[in-house]
Amino acid sequence: FQHITTTAVQGIPDGCGIFLVPAAGGEPRRLTGGLVRDYVPTFSPDGQSLLFSSSREAENPSVGIFRLNLAGGEPQAVLAQDAADTAFLEPDISPDGRFIAHSFIATFRANWAVRLARMGEPNEAFTITDPSRALYAPVWSPDGKWLCCTGYSDGDAGWGIYAISLPDGAISRLDTGPGNSRSPDWSPDGKRLVFENNRSGSYQLYTMPFVPPVPTAGPDAPTPDETREKPVVRFSFDAKPGETVDDLSGTGNSGRVTGSLDWQDGAIRFDGGGYVDIASPEGLNFGTGPFTVSADLT
Numbered sequence: 639f640q641h642i643t644t645t646a647v648q649g650i651p652d653g654c655g656i657f658l659v660p661a662a663g664g665e666p667r668r669l670t671g672g673l674v675r676d677y678v679p680t681f682s683p684d685g686q687s688l689l690f691s692s693s694r695e696a697e698n699p700s701v702g703i704f705r706l707n708l709a710g711g712e713p714q715a716v717l718a719q720d721a722a723d724t725a726f727l728e729p730d731i732s733p734d735g736r737f738i739a740h741s742f743i744a745t746f747r748a749n750w751a752v753r754l755a756r757m758g759e760p761n762e763a764f765t766i767t768d769p770s771r772a773l774y775a776p777v778w779s780p781d782g783k784w785l786c787c788t789g790y791s792d793g794d795a796g797w798g799i800y801a802i803s804l805p806d807g808a809i810s811r812l813d814t815g816p817g818n819s820r821s822p823d824w825s826p827d828g829k830r831l832v833f834e835n836n837r838s839g840s841y842q843l844y845t846m847p848f849v850p851p852v853p854t855a856g857p858d859a860p861t862p863d864e865t866r867e868k869p870v871v872r873f874s875f876d877a878k879p880g881e882t883v884d885d886l887s888g889t890g891n892s893g894r895v896t897g898s899l900d901w902q903d904g905a906i907r908f909d910g911g912g913y914v915d916i917a918s919p920e921g922l923n924f925g926t927g928p929f930t931v932s933a934d935l936t
Contacts, residue, residue: 652671652672676694678691687706691725698724699722699723703715703717717763722745739785741775749773770792774788783804784804786801786823786848788800788820799833801848803850814844817837819835830846870891876904879914881894883895891921898911
């Protein structure tokens with residue numbers, strides 16, 4: 639947990655650092671310190687390291703994500719951008735250790751967003767939430783199929799708990815009852831959620847079963863049958879392509895070949911700079927809301 643040891647008046651000799659406390663009870667052990675703010679720590683799946691947010695190494699008012707090996711050593715930067723009002727916060731590692739989910743905001747006028755990044759390529763993070771919503775503090779479900787986070791959308795009665803389905807990214811608000819809800823987390827078996835809610839006048843902890851919701855990513859969101867059962871484009875390279883590649887899906891999205899494509903034995907290579915372009919593809923006009931595309935390559 640994070641702990642502020644002294645105030646600014648007292649000199650802040652150790653700042654706001656990360657402490658480790660035995661679950662069975664005992665004395666806290668300081669892990670980080672200095673004239674920095676270290677907070678919102680999370681364990682790696684193997685329990686050997688921590689990820690946390692910190693103001694360390696920043697000259698501007700910014701926050702980055704750092705990793706600390708519990709066996710010893712100094713914190714190492716994982717994801718940071720030293721720019722004014724830019725923050726990478728609340729990191730959480732997927733159960734298989736492959737991905738990091740975290741909150742992100744840049745400038746005070748923007749909405750909080752949830753991003754995903756591969757553990758091995760954290761700088762290649764991409765946003766999985768709609769910029770019209772404010773969503774932050776994602777936590778992975780034990781099976782790695784869901785992220786739950788705190789969020790708000792236009793028309794909501796207040797802050798609430800949102801579920802993000804993976805890998806399709808569909809977003810749904812969960813019914814947590816009256817009041818504002820925030821800071822969700824999962825039971826070890828993934829069957830229940832615990833969260834804060836202020837329906838009583840002050841924030842208290844509540845728990846509820848997790849029932850996988852029907853995705854409601856937006857009014858123009860396609861149904862699962864529309865997106866998964868009916869391909870909008872299918873190319874075959876059994877024969878060497880000419881100037882065009884016929885679309886075998888029946889949608890009419892034939893492709894135009896630009897540049898050089900190397901072909902051999904029913905396969906093509908794109909490393910020569912060539913590509914296949916569909917100028918105005920039918921079946922991908924899902925509207926202005928977020929959507930995902932699934933592609934199968936053989």
